[in-house]
Amino acid sequence: MRWDWRQRSHDMTERRWDPTLREWVITATHRQERTFKPPADYCPFCPTEEDAEYPTAIPEPEYDMAVIENGFPSLQPDPPAPAVESTDLFPVEAATGQCEVVLFTEEHDGKMSEQPVSRFVKLVKLWRDRYEKLGAIDDHEYVYIFENKGEEVGVTLEHPHGQIYAYPFVPPKIERELESSDQYLREEGRCLFCDLIDSEREDGRRIVAENDSFTAVVPFHARWTYEVHVYANDHVPSIADFTAEDERNLGNLLNEILQRYDALFGFEMPYIMATHQQPTNGDAEQYAHFHIEFYPPYRTGDKLKYPAGSERGAGTFINNKLAEEGAAELRNAI
Amino acid sequence: MFTMQKRKTCNHNDKYVIFFEFSDKETEFDPINKSLDEMGLASEEP
Numbered sequence: 044m045r046w047d048w049r050q051r052s053h054d055m056t057e058r059r060w061d062p063t064l065r066e067w068v069i070t071a072t073h074r075q076e077r078t079f080k081p082p083a084d085y086c087p088f089c090p091t092e093e094d095a096e097y098p099t100a101i102p103e104p105e106y107d108m109a110v111i112e113n114g115f116p117s118l119q120p121d122p123p124a125p126a127v128e129s130t131d132l133f134p135v136e137a138a139t140g141q142c143e144v145v146l147f148t149e150e151h152d153g154k155m156s157e158q159p160v161s162r163f164v165k166l167v168k169l170w171r172d173r174y175e176k177l178g179a180i181d182d183h184e185y186v187y188i189f190e191n192k193g194e195e196v197g198v199t200l201e202h203p204h205g206q207i208y209a210y211p212f213v214p215p216k217i218e219r220e221l222e223s224s225d226q227y228l229r230e231e232g233r234c235l236f237c238d239l240i241d242s243e244r245e246d247g248r249r250i251v252a253e254n255d256s257f258t259a260v261v262p263f264h265a266r267w268t269y270e271v272h273v274y275a276n277d278h279v280p281s282i283a284d285f286t287a288e289d290e291r292n293l294g295n296l297l298n299e300i301l302q303r304y305d306a307l308f309g310f311e312m313p314y315i316m317a318t319h320q321q322p323t324n325g326d327a328e329q330y331a332h333f334h335i336e337f338y339p340p341y342r343t344g345d346k347l348k349y350p351a352g353s354e355r356g357a358g359t360f361i362n363n364k365l366a367e368e369g370a371a372e373l374r375n376a377i
Numbered sequence: 378m379f380t381m382q383k384r385k386t387c388n389h390n391d392k393y394v395i396f397f398e399f400s401d402k403e404t405e406f407d408p409i410n411k412s413l414d415e416m417g418l419a420s421e422e423p
Contacts, residue, residue, distance in 0.1 A: 102388045107399060112392035161379070165399050168381050172397075 056117060056138035057125035066215040069138055070126075071117040081200070087114075088146050088202035106149050108169055110207075113142035118208060120182075139182050141209040145169065146202065153203050154311060156301035164294030170318070171282045171290070173207050178283075178323025183209040185217060185322045188282075193313020195340050195347060205316070213322050220319060224330035236332030240274040249370040252299050256292035259300055261370040266360035268342040269307065269369050271300060273335040280321035280331045300337065306376040308344035 055072040081087070087100040088111075100111050118140025125135040147155060147166060155162075170188050177186045190205035191198050213221070227235035243249055243260045251259040251271055259273045273296060279285065285293070304312035315338045321331035342348040342363050353359050384396045 098389045100388050100390070100392065101394060102386060103396070106396050108397040110395040110397070111388070112394075114390060114392055165379060165381075165397070168379060168399070169397050172381070172383070 055126050056119060056122050057127075058136050058138045060134040060136075062132065062134075064215075067212060069117050071115070071138070073115055086151055086200065086202050088144070088200060088204055089151050090149050101146070101149075106146070108148070108165055109146045110169070110173060111144050111146065113144050113206070116140075116142035118142050118210065139211045141177055141180070141183065141207075143173065143177075143207040145173075145188075145205040145207060147205065148203055151202050154305075155203055156298070156305040156311070158298070160291075160295050160298045162294075163297045164291055166297075167282070167285070167290045167293050170207075171285065174282050174320075174323070177207065177209040180209065182211050184324045185210045185213045187214060187217075188318040190314075190316040192316070193311070193340075195313040196315050198313075209323075213324075217319055217322075221322075221327050221331060224332070225327070228330045234278050234330050234332055236274060236330075236334065237278050240276060243274075244276075248367045251303065251370050251373045252296055254292045254296055256286075256289045257296045259296055261366040261373070263366055265362055265366040265369065266354075267338045267340070268348060268362060268364045269304070269312075269337075269339045269373060270366075271337040271373070273297070273300065273337075275333045279333045280328050281323075281333055282318075282320060284333070297335075303373045303376045304337075304339060307373060308341065310344075312339050312341065314339040 056070065058067045058069050060066075061068055089099050090101050090104050090106055091098040093104050100114065101109060118138050120139070120141060122137040122139055125137060127133075127135055129135045145166075147153070148158065148162065174186045174188065177183055187208045187210060188205065189208070224235040227233070227238075231238070240258055240260075243263075244253070244258055249260045249263060251261060253259065253276075256276055257273050258276055259271050261270060262272050273293070275289070279289065301312075304314065317336045317338070318333075319336065320333040321327050340347050340349075348363065350360070353361055379399045382398045382400075384398070386394050386396075388394050
């Protein structure tokens, strides 16, 4: 049947199965219309001033931290029916789930590396709340906490913020990690990530920062020049398993990582931040291990690393620097 | 030690907004569940 594009809904989300890579692809057509780089005076994430002509997305004149329902969600609690019919070879399902935006501060120009450690500790507590609340919903298999920071990684709103997607499936990169750790557990009797971080701490060459609960390293297999992974030192499957000391220590280490990033080249480092942890369907407690991954796109102070033919077309990253050298530079940045 | 309190409301687009407020004195805030229940919002919490 020929597709008539004029019949398409303007608020259409669905997920389509790619049988070649065995992963879902989400289509969210309304995201073409999302707010794109508005001037600071029209920022939707700033508080609504008392004499404002138009309200922002925040209906109060001040706030500390806030979570708002994403105005242009890729996943929705009650999504529309898919635009095309599902077949055996081309499965399509409704894009069920939840998308939230996390506002780190009410300050539009608030530089996170200059925020006190307490703001990061608050953020960890907020993340934990959302992981637990969104994860308790039956439709949600994985609560993904992430941040896109900087124009270089495609950010369309400057106000300091992160995002949370509650997926109805375990996303493929996390699923592959968990399969590797599951296999390692069955073969070696230990969590893969526990052994990785123990080895990194013993070796020391790739460590960027550490405290009693967490260690930040440029991973042995870093894809990005200044990629950093923050691992829980002990076997902690998810943020829901944190002690109060863990919350403080993660806040402390995140603050330090951002300071090191911003000091490295003398400007606010853009990055993608991704949290990997136990799926909220309860699986993988023995082999899921909480960690956060940072992917900054700069390979020098004035050159970006573009994932291109080998990275996007073949799935093989080429790093321009030894992980040991990248870690040393970050250690010496402050 | 921070304690955390949440307040939930909606904005002009009918999207929910959850405000997170923190204190280092536990006595300043009611427990989270009590606060949400009192507002009749606990069942709507995603």
